[in-house]
Amino acid sequence: MGVQLYKFLLNFTRKASKQTMSRVPFSGGPVEMGIRKKITEKLNPIHLEVINESYKHNAPPGTEAHFKVVVVAEQFKDMPLIKRHRTVNDVLSTELATTVHALSIEAKTPEQWAAKPEAASTPACLGGFGK
Numbered sequence: 297m298g299v300q301l302y303k304f305l306l307n308f309t310r311k312a313s314k315q316t317m318s319r320v321p322f323s324g325g326p327v328e329m330g331i332r333k334k335i336t337e338k339l340n341p342i343h344l345e346v347i348n349e350s351y352k353h354n355a356p357p358g359t360e361a362h363f364k365v366v367v368v369a370e371q372f373k374d375m376p377l378i379k380r381h382r383t384v385n386d387v388l389s390t391e392l393a394t395t396v397h398a399l400s401i402e403a404k405t406p407e408q409w410a411a412k413p414e415a416a417s418t419p420a421c422l423g424g425f426g427k
Contacts, residue, residue, distance in 0.1 A: 327360035327395050331388060335367060338387045342406055343368035345415060349400070353421045361397040364418055368409040377403070 331346050345366040350359040365384060372380050380403035385392060392399060402415055 325360045339369045341369045364400040366402040366415045
């Protein structure tokens with residue numbers, strides 16, 4: 297990744313974290329930044345949250361494997377929810393095949409977001425390691 301792109305993404309994610317994600321830990325790691333970049337380039341969202349939820353799981357600090365994305369985009373209009381999710385999954389197909397273990401998706405239209413501008417809370421992890 298070029299230095300200019302890295303600086304742009306770092307600045308973008310810092311601004312986003314101050315505006316929309318102050319309630320959750322912000323890693324700004326390479327996987328998270330790659331997710332932001334791909335979704336921004338492919339879907340041109342009017343609102344985007346990429347939340348690294350790996351800390352909620354039995355994972356070492358700094359892990360980037362469990363994510364939640366909240367994507368609000370014009371192109372989701374007239375698209376069934378399953379197709380919205382498939383669209384996001386297609387955009388992140390490389391990450392899902394390699395580094396991302398779990399992805400929670402909220403894909404909304406601008407009208408849906410305007411009616412309720414908040415993400416649903418994620419339930420606690422109940423799996424793994426004999427739980």
